[in-house]
Amino acid sequence: MKRILIIAASVLLALALAIPAVAADPVKIGVLVPLTGIVANGGKEMANGIDMAAKDKKTLLGRPIKLIVEDTRVKPAVAVSKAEKLVYQDKSVALIGVFSSGVGLALAKNIDKLNVPFVSTHVMTTKFYGLNPLVFRSGQLANDQTAVGNVEGILATPDLKKRKYYVLVHDYSWGHDAAKRFIALAKAKGVKVVNPDFDRAPIKTKNWSTYISKIKASGADGIYIALITDVIPRFMKQANEFGLMKTCRLVSGAAPGAVDLENAGTAGVGIFGASDYAWDLENFPGYQAKAKDWNTRYYKMYKAIPCDAAAHSYVGAMNLFKAIEKAGSTDPQKIAAAIRGISYDGPYGKVYICPGDNCMRNDAVLTETVKAPKNPYGATIYMKVLKVFPAKELGPPCKN
Amino acid sequence: MSNMEQAAPRSLIFERLGGGKAMWITTAVMVVILAVLPFILPNRFYIRLVNEIMIYGLLAMSLDVLLGYTGLLSFMHNAYLGLGAYATGLFMIHIWPESIWVAMLVGTVFTMAVALPVGWVQVRTGGLAFALLTLAFGMMFYTVAWKWYDLTGGDDGLMGLPQPDITLFGLKLASSGNSTAIYLFTLAILLICFVFTWRVIHSPLGAVLEAIRENEERASFVGINVRRYKLIGWMLACGLAGTAGSIYILYRGYTGPGVMGAFEGAGVLMMVLLGGMGTLWGPFIGAALFIVLKDQLSSWTQDWEIFIGAIVILLVLFLPKGVAGVPALFNRQSGGED
């Protein structure tokens, strides 16, 4: 008998721990960001951006907004089960955030089951165009757009135009997609690439010395990287230590993470690339006022350098909030319908979700990291804006 | 089996199955509770959680066959869950998406086919060398799953799994995309595996395995081919793990190299010890405790690792037989039936 009691007691205990808590007044939004792992800093910035949007918006449909933040650990399986928790247990009406194309695609695969709109603020893979009626890309540029921006930037800079590029990416869907997009466009526009079948480094790589040797051996004098944001400054630091940056210049398919850029110090100078936002936009006519206001408030709220990850997460969240208001309900299909075609005028100008492919079109910036002038955010290195691309220039054309 | 249950009257059928009456009644009650759960618990999140517990329970039970009955330690038994999952997934994506049964069979058979040469090599050693070999082979499989991007999807994992119908003798029961259907399917498979394994363990074969665990030398003196029986135990354990993997990918619709990682493997080992090894049912309780604790702790606190680690340490220090060891502890304190 005792054994039965033990078994029964353990099962009851397990179930008791799992009894749901009920409450349903605020509008709940599930926020999926990486808070541990390689991109913890970026995840924190994403969460800040979304939090700031919720504080700015205050209410939805006359109800308070409640953000429920879960850590994806940048692992697809973890993200999917956290999404299940956010939807089934917490009753979130939408999911937002998500770093990494691998995680994004895994979640998209399960979205019909979850049946809520999923607004990714950070996924860059071109596979997201028209992927699923419930899946949206809002915020970050997609790989094809970044490639256009970068190749144009290279062609417009004489010192970059004449260089031969070694392509090095993180070994997962985003990296592969970014490399293919860049290489195809570079080929079409006459930019030289030394390794058309591109080099892939595992995401966990910390020691870049071998990759640096490979770049040296290839004879390239330019490097095109698609590495996760937080890693870029670390890669730069090691490339500098090995004297690689004396001969090479670096073009990046993603913006470097703000915290890590500061940590790398002067080693992080010279990262060239297209991105959606840089706080330097506050010095750029046409964007000045909105960017300045956003930067100042962000810095005041989070005591952190205003950065691209936070800005596009903010914009993504604002798109979602506006759509929920427009839908006038928390019905998933209605929200999804409202997101298509929604537009929002934020820190980097007017953005627009193309109804034909569920992905955002927005203005973008071409930047290079340099030593920062005196600024209110305490940054010593910053992304200096070289040029602004209007949304049309980066494409792809929006078909309804 | 404890003394108490052996003293209890047994009907023939229970004797045939090799367990006590009480044990089978408990099993039946548990199965009924689990079967009605999706219909009384509206929250699908918990259904998914219990589903995951069942899958990992099956994996932990398969490890128990190895650890608790054959006395062999596998660091990375989850690698075989991974093999089963990838084989099932790849078969469904590239070859035949329609039949869930064939896919499961392929997953299990493939896992066993890989496990056979590995096991053949491993049983030539013993003890710590065996355990370290499981690590070497496990890491090998993990690396292949992780780096063979074109086949496995690398870090992104295997995606695009079709969702075939669950059929029985040509009769369509439900779609495997339905979470209640896959839950009940898991339960059914689990029950079959449990009864099968229980039957095997409580047959003469099981007795041989236990004899090997107790004393390898003595077993070989009485004419037991130790290596062959170790290999049989290994194959049984890997086959069950492969089956667990097949259900895993059907349940999750996805698999990545993460499930095959070395540290996840130690987690499975922990489930067995938490529940109590050498019992077959203990690992299920271990899996439930481990998964529920991890889930609850990680939503309460960022520092869940400290607590789960501390619980493991305390268990090893004070309750080495796991939850299954509680009755014995209780008996000793109350003057003891043992």
Next chain:
Amino acid sequence: MFAITVDIILNSLVLGGIFVIMGVGLNIIYGLNRVMNLAHGALYALGAYFGFSVVAVGGNYFLALLIAPIIVGILGLVIERVLITPMRKRSMIYTLILTYGLMFVIDGLIKFFWGVETRFIHLPEFMQGTVSLGSASYPVFRLVILIGIAAVVAALMLLLGRTRLGINMRAASEIPEMVSACGVNVRGVQISGFVLGCMLAGTAGVLAGPLFTVFPIMGHDMLISSFVVVVIGGLGSLRGAVIAALMIGFVQTLAEFFITEMAMVIVYMLMALILVIKPLGILGEGKFE
């Protein structure tokens, strides 16, 4: 080509050197205590974090290299007394699980005290530059680390070869009964072996910090690599561990350079091969219980 060759050789030596310190530490613990310490990687991470903190509060890197291992060593002593001692009579499976739990606790504590973000150990000015070796250029700090590794190995050789404690340690890992019969306190020797192993893990952490950056789960991959090293070198064999560590350092670097990390499969195969054909390691000096 010369530059690349120099790069690869030095990189392999640096990587292999870290493996040497980790592997030898693990082997000293195993040899004397018959404990496979799964928390060894976590102690390595802890060493790196203590190193980071010492530098962050104003100390310099060399001071960190001195202080961090001592703190980790003290922690090792506590771990030995509180957790390992009660397990001496039990099957090795239990110490494995116990140290696995300990690994979780340490990982969690690291996140609790230092946060999840990646940390950089700030190096003195002179170590930040690049040095020219013919046509090759190599970071100064990597050379300093290489010298550091050599110094640690030399100190270890002195300790084990010339001091009474060291000689007792080596003897006790071979035939503890004999040492005990000679009137030596074997328990004391075993405990100092455990503490020494932990200190080595801490040292490896401080040395590796500037190479790989400092982050909470930095010990995980290192633990797996260290396991491979001690198996190939032979469990408990110190010379074997050194040779195996350098070998793995070279294989890993070359694999990354020429093929992909898929080549790591070869390393695991080698590990399996050694276990089956030469279970006592490449030098045949290993000890199996």
